[in-house]
Amino acid sequence: MRxxxxxxxxxxxxxxxxxxxxxxxxGELDGEDRRRVEEHAHLCxxxxxxxxxxxxxxxxxxxxxEAPAGATSSxxxxxxxxxxxxxx
Amino acid sequence: MRRHADxxxxxxxxxxxxxxxxxxxxxxxxxRAWRGVGRFERRSQFFTWLYRIGLNEAKRRAGRRPxxxxxxxxxxxxxxxxxxxxxxxxxxxxxDLRAVLEHAVRALPEAYRAPLILRDVEGLTTEEAxxxxxxxxxxxKSRLHxxxxxxxxxxxxxxxxxxx
Numbered sequence: 001m002r003x004x005x006x007x008x009x010x011x012x013x014x015x016x017x018x019x020x021x022x023x024x025x026x027g028e029l030d031g032e033d034r035r036r037v038e039e040h041a042h043l044c045x046x047x048x049x050x051x052x053x054x055x056x057x058x059x060x061x062x063x064x065x066e067a068p069a070g071a072t073s074s075x076x077x078x079x080x081x082x083x084x085x086x087x088x
Numbered sequence: 089m090r091r092h093a094d095x096x097x098x099x100x101x102x103x104x105x106x107x108x109x110x111x112x113x114x115x116x117x118x119x120r121a122w123r124g125v126g127r128f129e130r131r132s133q134f135f136t137w138l139y140r141i142g143l144n145e146a147k148r149r150a151g152r153r154p155x156x157x158x159x160x161x162x163x164x165x166x167x168x169x170x171x172x173x174x175x176x177x178x179x180x181x182x183x184d185l186r187a188v189l190e191h192a193v194r195a196l197p198e199a200y201r202a203p204l205i206l207r208d209v210e211g212l213t214t215e216e217a218x219x220x221x222x223x224x225x226x227x228x229k230s231r232l233h234x235x236x237x238x239x240x241x242x243x244x245x246x247x248x249x250x251x252x
Contacts, residue, residue, distance in 0.1 A: 022232070026214070053247065056247075061209050075097045076090040076094065078111055079089075
């Protein structure tokens with residue numbers, strides 16, 4: 001462990017960053033708190049990697065929305081057919 | 089109605105991983121909604137009610153089946169990435185990352201999978217997704233973060249562990 005990683009302020013910021021990561025990812029932190037996460041991540045390799053890969057994960061998950069997991073062209077027709085069958 | 093059907097299908101097919109079953113679930117969800125529309129409470133939105141019916145139906149069907157995927161998130165992601173890491177083209181890498189993500193999402197426990205699909209893939213708000221899951225926002229956020237960390241582990245394994 002490096003010397004700076006043993007400092008109380010570093011440990012405090014590390015724990016604070018981990019606790020507030022969900023809000024950071026969802027853009028719910030104000031400017032000062034965002035900077036606190038980013039400044040800590042700049043100094044802490046583990047948090048830097050965690051934040052970077054989480055952001056990459058979220059970007060990738062959002063991109064899945066653009067690539068549907070299956071054909072959807074006939075789904076509403078099949079629903080309408082089923083409703084008609086059940087109501088007749 | 090078509091928009092709701094398409095969106096619900098997108099959620100359910102990701103949740104089940106089975107297009108045929110997802111289609112049946114969506115049909116069943118609309119049928120139940122149509123039969124039970126008198127019980128629809130207008131304090132919630134129609135689509136959140138419909139999604140809730142659909143996810144409950146998908147979970148009910150999944151509960152009747154024996155577990156089919158014995159891989160953990162990490163094992164599954166590594167199995168996926170073993171043959172994919174050497175893909176040379178950026179486009180191929182993006183495709184491979186997508187495959188890792190798809191697999192990691194499917195390998196999540198149900199309790200984590202649905203929040204992640206609703207919030208991070210389908211882009212619903214926390215409020216909407218929590219309402220569909222029948223969870224308070226704090227509980228929903230906790231599950232979502234755990235799900236994100238698990239999927240992130242698979243992405244991290246795919247990207248390599250040079251910096252660990």
